[in-house]
Each structure stands twice: as structure tokens, then as C-alpha cells.
Amino acid sequence: MSYKFIDLFAGIGGFRLGFEKYGFKCVFSSEIDKHAQEMYYENFGDMPFGDITKIKVQDIPKFDILSGGFPCQPFSIAGEKKGFNDTRGTLFFDIARILEYHKPKVVVLENVKHFKDHDKGKTLQIVLQTLEQLGYSTSWQVLNAKDFGVPQNRERTIIIGFYNKTKFDFLNLEKKQNIKISDILENDNNNFEYLDELEYTIIKTPKKQISGLTFVGYRNKKIRKNGVRKNTEHLSRVHKQPNRIYSSEGTHPTLSSQEPTGRYFIYHKKRVRKLTLKECYRLMGFPDKFKKIGTNAKQYNRVGNSIVVPMVEEIAKQIKCQFFNQKYELNYQPKQLNLFDPVN
Ligand SMILES: C[S@@+](CC[C@H](N)C(=O)[O-])C[C@H]1O[C@@H](n2cnc3c(N)ncnc32)[C@H](O)[C@@H]1O
Structure with missing residues (x-):
């Protein structure tokens, strides 16, 4: 059985690559930036819908998992513990209204490390409260990309909610031995x-x-x-x-x-x-075959905005085990097995 996910704040599709690896099927994506949309289309053949605030919940097809690395914004009402209502006017509110209507089984959110300290911890508290209010058992942790097979010190706050079920256990994530920058460098490049x-x-x-x-x-x-x-x-x-x-x-x-x-x-x-730009994409765990279009300036911005793919892969694998009680199967072709092409 193939579970369905939606890719919000999709960027160039870091979440999508990670979830697809474990057989999840993307049924909807949204991204406002034109260049990111174009790169996404080149790589996945789907043009993401634009501004999430303009999308009606009824127009989103049924799905099991919501994923999104949403921009961090302060909530205006402080400490009244209203949860959902505290989030109006922010992009997290759009996540909440989609969750409220569709009640997917799982929600996975990503943000910068300091999201946990934003507005003295209030922002995170309101997000967690809202998710709980909507029926999700939530857990969160700061994860570092370097523990998932890429040599980049990149810490991110990850929040996971399971609908009506025991919390996601971050301790089960399989960490990898750290590798060095030299392990991912191009060998020969005349430029x-x-x-x-x-x-x-x-x-x-x-x-x-x-x-x-x-x-x-x-x-x-x-x-x-x-x-x-x-x-x-x-x-x-x-x-x-x-x-x-x-x-x-x-x-x-x-x-x-x-x-x-x-x-x-x-x-x-x-x-x-x-x-090189190719090495930057490798530091984010994108395969060499990932199509890069547009000016270098735009591409540097996009890659720095993305989520590290192997970290998402490990999260997707654990969601498959922990929520869906399924052994994970790899859903990718042997030619894509290597993170990096042997030939540069
Ligand atoms: C931190 S990035 C997420 C990147 C993504 N995880 C990836 O792998 O590339 C946040 C993204 O949200 C997008 N965004 C911001 N406001 C949006 C809106 N109103 N509707 C849709 N996307 C939006 C930005 O353009 C940006 O690409």
C-alpha cells in the first residue's frame, strides 16, 4: 500500500525526495517562489500550486502525511493558550486549517534550530498546543544533518505529530557515522x-x-x-x-x-x-542527477533553503515503521542507489 503525502513550502523538493524513497506518493505541492517551482517541475514533473494562503482546503486531495518546512513568524496573541486561534495571520495557520479539515495521520514540520527559542519559546509552545488541540500527539527534537550521512553541521527543529496515536520516538532514528567534506568533493573539475x-x-x-x-x-x-x-x-x-x-x-x-x-x-x-555548486548540493544530500536550473545566485539560495534529504529519508523510514507498522522497503531504482554519481 502506498501512503500519500502533501509537500507544503516545497522549495525544490527536499522532503519529496526523502519521502518518495520509502514509497510515499506525493499528491499535492505548494510553493510560492517561481524559480523553486520551475526546478521542482524539472525534477518531479509537477508544477507546485502557489501561495498556500490562497488554497482552499477542499481543493487538496486526500492524503496521509503533511510535510512542510514553514517560515518562522511570531504569533500575535501572547500566552492566552488559545492554540489554533493564536496562529491566525501566520503561515502555520494554513498548516493548521489543512490539518483540521483533512485530519491526516501524520504531520512533519521543519524549522531552523532557533525556532525552539523564538519569542522565548512561545512560538514552539503555540505550535505544539495547536497540534495537540487538533488531535496530534507531538514530539520534537533538534536534529543535525551531520548525523545522517552528510558532512554539514546543520541543526534543524523537527516536529512530528501522530494523529490519535503514541508519539513519534526520535530515539529510534538511526544515526550514521560522521563523514568529512573530502568524502563528497568532486575529483576533477577544470573550473x-x-x-x-x-x-x-x-x-x-x-x-x-x-x-x-x-x-x-x-x-x-x-x-x-x-x-x-x-x-x-x-x-x-x-x-x-x-x-x-x-x-x-x-x-x-x-x-x-x-x-x-x-x-x-x-x-x-x-x-x-x-x-562548487554541485558540492553544495551534495552537502544537502541531493543526488547528482538532480536537475539544477536558473542562475547560480538563485541556485545557491535554493540549496541553502532546503532540507537535508538523507535526514528526511530516515524520518520517512521511521514513520513507516512507527506509525504504519510497516517494514520499510526502498522504492528507488538501483541506478539511484549512490548518493553521488561515481563519475563527476
Ligand atoms: C525553508 S523553505 C523550505 C524548503 C524545502 N523544504 C526544500 O526542500 O527546498 C520555505 C519555503 O516556503 C516558501 N513559501 C513562503 N511563503 C509561502 C506561501 N505563502 N505559500 C507557499 N510557499 C511559501 C518559500 O518560498 C520557501 O521555498
Whole structure:
């Protein structure tokens, strides 16, 4: 039996790739950004519906799972514990009204790590209260992409609700051993953008941080002025994010949704170069065959906005086991088995 899901705030389809891998079928998607819609269409053959606020619940077909990485917005009414009504005027309200009408079995939501602290924790509380009010047993956790087979330190708040059933158990998620940036790099590409040695400084004793990142140096740009003491130039925080250089033997920092020029620099084989766009998609767990269209600037924004695919795959697999009591079967063709194509 194939369970159906809807892909809200679909972006370029990170949720969709993950759920489809475990045999779930997408029956509806919504995304407001034109470029994301076009990329989604290129890859899945469905053009997402636009603005979710304009979509009538009756026009959405029946489905079992609602997924969505929704934008984080403050709720206007504070602490009155009204749940659903507190959410009016936000995009979460649109999720709630769809849940209220369709009562799908499962809801999976994604947001940035700091969603849990947004408005002193009130935003998360209202979301959880609303879901409970609508009949969902909810649980949430901050998950890190690096635990799911990609070398990126990307923490995200994940909220899962099961309709009228015991909560999703995050402890059952199978975590993978961390891999390094060098494990996902392209081998040969005549267009690698190397920096000249005069353009950067490598520090003497780089240390691997708890996060898995190894800050090795910086581009020779102006450093932050405020609060910078003498002889602290080797500290990563002194340098703006786009000027920091990380070792390919560690984890990469979070790709940003606001970095249209892709200023991600790595130290690899004793040289400094920019990550390629293809490598950025690999850091998000997208297969090499994923079609990329539009300007580089748009693509950098889209990839930084997305959800990490292997993390969704693990969530989809666990939903299949925990909610639907089914052993998971892989629903993808052998040629797609490798996360990355062997030939670059
Ligand atoms: C954090 S991103 C989610 C990305 C997605 N999970 C992916 O894998 O690419 C949030 C998305 O919501 C979309 N969005 C914002 N407002 C919307 C609206 N009113 N209706 C539909 N989509 C909207 C944005 O364009 C953005 O792509």
C-alpha cells in the first residue's frame, strides 16, 4: 500500500525526495517562489500550486502525511493558550486549517534550530498546543544533518505529530557515522576556483571543534572591528562567515539561504578553493542527477533553503515503521542507489 503525502513550502523538493524513497506518493505541492517551482517541475514533473494562503482546503486531495518546512513568524496573541486561534495571520495557520479539515495521520514540520527559542519559546509552545488541540500527539527534537550521512553541521527543529496515536520516538532514528567534506568533493573539475596564496592566511594550529568543523584560516579581508583584541586574529569569530576557511578533513558549517555567491571556502590538499555548486548540493544530500536550473545566485539560495534529504529519508523510514507498522522497503531504482554519481 502506498501512503500519500502533501509537500507544503516545497522549495525544490527536499522532503519529496526523502519521502518518495520509502514509497510515499506525493499528491499535492505548494510553493510560492517561481524559480523553486520551475526546478521542482524539472525534477518531479509537477508544477507546485502557489501561495498556500490562497488554497482552499477542499481543493487538496486526500492524503496521509503533511510535510512542510514553514517560515518562522511570531504569533500575535501572547500566552492566552488559545492554540489554533493564536496562529491566525501566520503561515502555520494554513498548516493548521489543512490539518483540521483533512485530519491526516501524520504531520512533519521543519524549522531552523532557533525556532525552539523564538519569542522565548512561545512560538514552539503555540505550535505544539495547536497540534495537540487538533488531535496530534507531538514530539520534537533538534536534529543535525551531520548525523545522517552528510558532512554539514546543520541543526534543524523537527516536529512530528501522530494523529490519535503514541508519539513519534526520535530515539529510534538511526544515526550514521560522521563523514568529512573530502568524502563528497568532486575529483576533477577544470573550473575549481582556487584562491591565490596572497589572498588568505592559514593559522598555525587549527583545532577540530566539537561541532566537527576545523577552522584553518581566513581570507585576507578586513576583520571585525568591534571587540577584537590584538593577537586574536586566528580566532574564527573575528572573521565574517564568508571569509572563514575550513579544512576538508572536517565538517562544513551550515549552508546559508542568504549567500547568493556561494562563498564557501575549503582548505583541501594544501590549497584553498571555493566549493562548487554541485558540492553544495551534495552537502544537502541531493543526488547528482538532480536537475539544477536558473542562475547560480538563485541556485545557491535554493540549496541553502532546503532540507537535508538523507535526514528526511530516515524520518520517512521511521514513520513507516512507527506509525504504519510497516517494514520499510526502498522504492528507488538501483541506478539511484549512490548518493553521488561515481563519475563527476
Ligand atoms: C525553508 S523553505 C523550505 C524548503 C524545502 N523544504 C526544500 O526542500 O527546498 C520555505 C519555503 O516556503 C516558501 N513559501 C513562503 N511563503 C509561502 C506561501 N505563502 N505559500 C507557499 N510557499 C511559501 C518559500 O518560498 C520557501 O521555498
